[in-house]
Amino acid sequence: MSTPRVGSLAVQSSRYLCYYRNTSDSIQQIYLSNQPTWQRVVFPGQQLLFHGDATADLIISSEQGVRCCPCESLRIEEKGRSVPEPTEPVSSLCPYCGVGCGLEAVPQGKGSYKIRGDRQHPSSQGMVCVKGATILEALDRDRLAYPLWRERLDQPFTVISWDEAMTRLVERIEWVRRQQGADAICMYGSGQFQTEDYYVAQKLLKGCLGTNNFDANSRLCMSSAVSAYMASFGADGPPCCYDDLEATDCAFLIGTNTAECHPIVFNRLRNHHKRDRRVKLIVVDPRRTPTAEVADLHLAIRPGTDIDLLHGIGHLLLQWGQIDAEFIEECTEGFAEYVKLLAAYTPEWVAERCGIAQGDLEQAARYWGHAQAVLSLWSMGINQSAEGTAKARCLINLHLLTGQIGRPGSGPFSLTGQPNAMGGREAGGLSHLLPGYRQVTNPQHRQEVEDFWGLPRGQISDRPGRTAWQIVEGLERGEVGLLWIAATNPAVSFPHLERAKAAFLKSPFTVYQDAYFPTETAAYAHLILPAAQWSEKTGVMTNSERRVTLAPAFRSPPGVARADWEIFAEVGRRLGYERLFNFADAAAVYAEFVQLTAGRPCDQSGLSHERLARLGALQWPCPAGTSDEEARKPKRLYTDWRFHTPDQRARFCLAHSQGVAEPTDDIYSFTLTTGRLYGHWHTQTRTGRIAKIQKMHPDPFVEMHPDDAANLHLKDGDWVEVRSRRGQVCLPVILTKAIRPGTLFVPMHWGFLFADSGEANQLTHPIACPVSQQPELKACAVQVLPLKLRQTPYTPTVQESGIALKQ
Numbered sequence: 001m002s003t004p005r006v007g008s009l010a011v012q013s014s015r016y017l018c019y020y021r022n023t024s025d026s027i028q029q030i031y032l033s034n035q036p037t038w039q040r041v042v043f044p045g046q047q048l049l050f051h052g053d054a055t056a057d058l059i060i061s062s063e064q065g066v067r068c069c070p071c072e073s074l075r076i077e078e079k080g081r082s083v084p085e086p087t088e089p090v091s092s093l094c095p096y097c098g099v100g101c102g103l104e105a106v107p108q109g110k111g112s113y114k115i116r117g118d119r120q121h122p123s124s125q126g127m128v129c130v131k132g133a134t135i136l137e138a139l140d141r142d143r144l145a146y147p148l149w150r151e152r153l154d155q156p157f158t159v160i161s162w163d164e165a166m167t168r169l170v171e172r173i174e175w176v177r178r179q180q181g182a183d184a185i186c187m188y189g190s191g192q193f194q195t196e197d198y199y200v201a202q203k204l205l206k207g208c209l210g211t212n213n214f215d216a217n218s219r220l221c222m223s224s225a226v227s228a229y230m231a232s233f234g235a236d237g238p239p240c241c242y243d244d245l246e247a248t249d250c251a252f253l254i255g256t257n258t259a260e261c262h263p264i265v266f267n268r269l270r271n272h273h274k275r276d277r278r279v280k281l282i283v284v285d286p287r288r289t290p291t292a293e294v295a296d297l298h299l300a301i302r303p304g305t306d307i308d309l310l311h312g313i314g315h316l317l318l319q320w321g322q323i324d325a326e327f328i329e330e331c332t333e334g335f336a337e338y339v340k341l342l343a344a345y346t347p348e349w350v351a352e353r354c355g356i357a358q359g360d361l362e363q364a365a366r367y368w369g370h371a372q373a374v375l376s377l378w379s380m381g382i383n384q385s386a387e388g389t390a391k392a393r394c395l396i397n398l399h400l401l402t403g404q405i406g407r408p409g410s411g412p413f414s415l416t417g418q419p420n421a422m423g424g425r426e427a428g429g430l431s432h433l434l435p436g437y438r439q440v441t442n443p444q445h446r447q448e449v450e451d452f453w454g455l456p457r458g459q460i461s462d463r464p465g466r467t468a469w470q471i472v473e474g475l476e477r478g479e480v481g482l483l484w485i486a487a488t489n490p491a492v493s494f495p496h497l498e499r500a501k502a503a504f505l506k507s508p509f510t511v512y513q514d515a516y517f518p519t520e521t522a523a524y525a526h527l528i529l530p531a532a533q534w535s536e537k538t539g540v541m542t543n544s545e546r547r548v549t550l551a552p553a554f555r556s557p558p559g560v561a562r563a564d565w566e567i568f569a570e571v572g573r574r575l576g577y578e579r580l581f582n583f584a585d586a587a588a589v590y591a592e593f594v595q596l597t598a599g600r601p602c603d604q605s606g607l608s609h610e611r612l613a614r615l616g617a618l619q620w621p622c623p624a625g626t627s628d629e630e631a632r633k634p635k636r637l638y639t640d641w642r643f644h645t646p647d648q649r650a651r652f653c654l655a656h657s658q659g660v661a662e663p664t665d666d667i668y669s670f671t672l673t674t675g676r677l678y679g680h681w682h683t684q685t686r687t688g689r690i691a692k693i694q695k696m697h698p699d700p701f702v703e704m705h706p707d708d709a710a711n712l713h714l715k716d717g718d719w720v721e722v723r724s725r726r727g728q729v730c731l732p733v734i735l736t737k738a739i740r741p742g743t744l745f746v747p748m749h750w751g752f753l754f755a756d757s758g759e760a761n762q763l764t765h766p767i768a769c770p771v772s773q774q775p776e777l778k779a780c781a782v783q784v785l786p787l788k789l790r791q792t793p794y795t796p797t798v799q800e801s802g803i804a805l806k807q
């Protein structure tokens with residue numbers, strides 16, 4: 001973009017922060033010449049913050065042309081933390097998805113680095129995808145460097161010191177505790193947290209404050225998998241490891257576009273599949289995704305018929321006698337009832353219900369039944385459902401029926417979306433959990449944690465806290481006096497987005513703690529706290545195969561940003577819990593946490609920062625006393641076929657299919673499914689700022705089958721309004737036979753900062769699985785209205801920051 005220079009702004013040193021305030025009512029683009037990244041100024045009144053160390057020119061472009069805008073500069077006296085520059089390559093892990101690939105940051109001098117895959121990391125063996133490879137580009141763009149404050153959402157932010165920020169926050173916490181009680185305080189955290197962040201947040205909220213209102217974006221991602229493992233096996237924890245990807249002879253992928261969303265897991269599986277023609281790959285997905293493209297068998301079932309399909313396969317395996325009678329007899333409960341349930345799922349009925357050929361259903365059952373080792377993989381397509389727990393458990397049923405668990409190449413393997421969703425589970429990072437795979441409803445578990453923390457018995461509440469969507473409902477009813485959001489962007493990712501945003505506007509006090517500014521959620525915040533992110537703070541993360549990797553700090557955080565756990569610990573100390581939050585460093589936090597895992601299913605009492613630095617990434621269980629040699633071996637759970645239930649037997653699930661929560665009808669005649677694209681990550685706070693990824697996926701779109709397009713007289717590239725009972729978006733159509741007729745696909749990555757009217761979650765609903773409380777983000781009923789021209793389909797009624805959004 002070539003724009004004449006206008007205005008000049010002196011940025012005299014790194015101790016100065018300059019801010020620009022958009023006083024016009026148009027969207028603008030702006031940059032400083034020493035930080036040449038265009039930034040969008042979306043809201044009238046919105047401020048952009050810059051910090052630099054050289055004289056810079058301010059360059060502004062707007063719809064009204066180019067003009068000189070008033071700028072101010074403000075001196076910041078606080079010093080940030082300085083991290084010494086390493087001279088050797090630093091081993092870390094990719095902070096994007098749950099695959100957890102090893103990365104190496106190779107110093108190039110003067111604070112610059114090259115990123116490459118870490119060949120020593122057992123999970124990824126040197127491989128990385130585009131996100132991991134470009135991570136460095138996102139680290140210095142639009143960083144939040146200083147605390148910001150405003151009394152009301154229609155005011156501009158003011159830069160404040162940490163001391164003032166902490167004082168304001170702690171005073172508010174104490175006031176809300178006195179006025180409304182601790183349950184009026186809610187924290188919504190993130191699978192982007194390191195385990196240390198998760199752990200200190202649990203200690204603060206569930207321990208010291210005595211409220212279980214800590215939930216995380218993992219609720220929207222994999223809480224159904226947690227519930228399913230707990231109900232079927234008596235404890236959470238994926239039983240498999242990535243070595244199983246090369247040991248299986250039948251991979252059954254359901255509700256996972258692994259090629260795009262977990263690319264390095266897929267690379268390993270695909271290479272194995274290519275090398276050995278006997279290996280079968282079955283993919284179940286309404287879309288012919290890149291994953292389905294290479295499958296031996298693609299079952300494009302109707303959305304919401306997963307349980308019917310799984311029971312149909314079970315019916316055939318039982319009918320053909322391809323079951324493991326000894327395993328069933330010795331290791332399971334509920335088989336007789338399961339047999340009765342399967343009787344109704346005849347192949348004819350199932351094929352009709354799922355919209356697939358009966359021969360394909362039988363082929364899937366044959367592949368499963370003939371295999372020596374069956375590995376099933378799943379992710380959001382199963383979890384994000386109003387019957388997500390039942391779906392995952394019905395998949396586990398097939399493993400129990402055939403004894404396909406606890407052996408190389410076999411088992412039900414959920415893939416986590418976020419880099420440390422697993423660590424969150426271990427540290428108790430959902431509103432019904434406590435550290436060490438404990439439950440808040442279990443009196444013994446509460447007592448163990450209270451005793452460990454030195455808190456009085458009864459301090460931890462016996463009631464599960466608010467889940468993600470229950471926080472929204474609490475805001476609507478005025479029951480939340482303080483909302484604290486950290487490392488996540490719910491103003492894009494929540495279902496029924498218009499309702500969620502309206503609820504955020506009702507929050508009397510919202511703290512938003514993040515690494516980036518602006519984000520969509522920042523528009524709803526009163527107090528903004530700058531967080532250090534990957535590369536700037538030390539901590540561990542656990543990937544999908546239960547492998548814990550140390551990610552050390554090797555760069556200085558911008559401005560005065562701090563690690564999330566340091567922020568939580570300071571609040572704890574200021575609330576009077578000095579002794580409980582007096583951690584010397586992140587290693588001390590982790591050392592305390594692992595003691596709470598001793599003797600638990602997720603035992604990592606044999607791990608420490610020092611050991612992980614010395615031996616590299618290690619899997620749990622790793623109890624104290626595990627030798628280095630043992631610690632390095634790949635680990636599977638349930639190799640002795642003894643489970644964590646009271647009688648050590650796994651449980652068959654007896655659920656029938658309910659279908660999608662919002663079926664189609666004559667008015668809303670399409671089923672919309674949402675999902676991710678290869679390059680982008682979630683709400684684009686990082687990837688939206690990386691040129692290469694923006695080029696790959698510049699804009700949102702809706703995929704439609706050509707037969708549906710013909711009925712609506714649409715051609716490729718035409719604009720449509722996609723409308724549900726809750727909201728609407730305006731998107732160009734991409735025609736593809738890769739999607740079932742009657743089904744549409746919209747990627748979930750776009751919020752209002754990166755596109756006009758492309759928010760997929762304007763359409764989705766919050767109806768959730770009754771067990772896991774995970775909303776059904778994967779399916780809702782919509783209609784499609786052709787638009788003559790590209791146009792904005794609606795004027796928002798909800799005020800953003802007290803000011804209507806300019807579309």
Ligand code: SF4
Nearest residue numbers: 094096097101129132
């Ligand atoms: S597959 Fe996931 S963890 Fe691996 S490099 Fe890509 S985004 Fe990162």
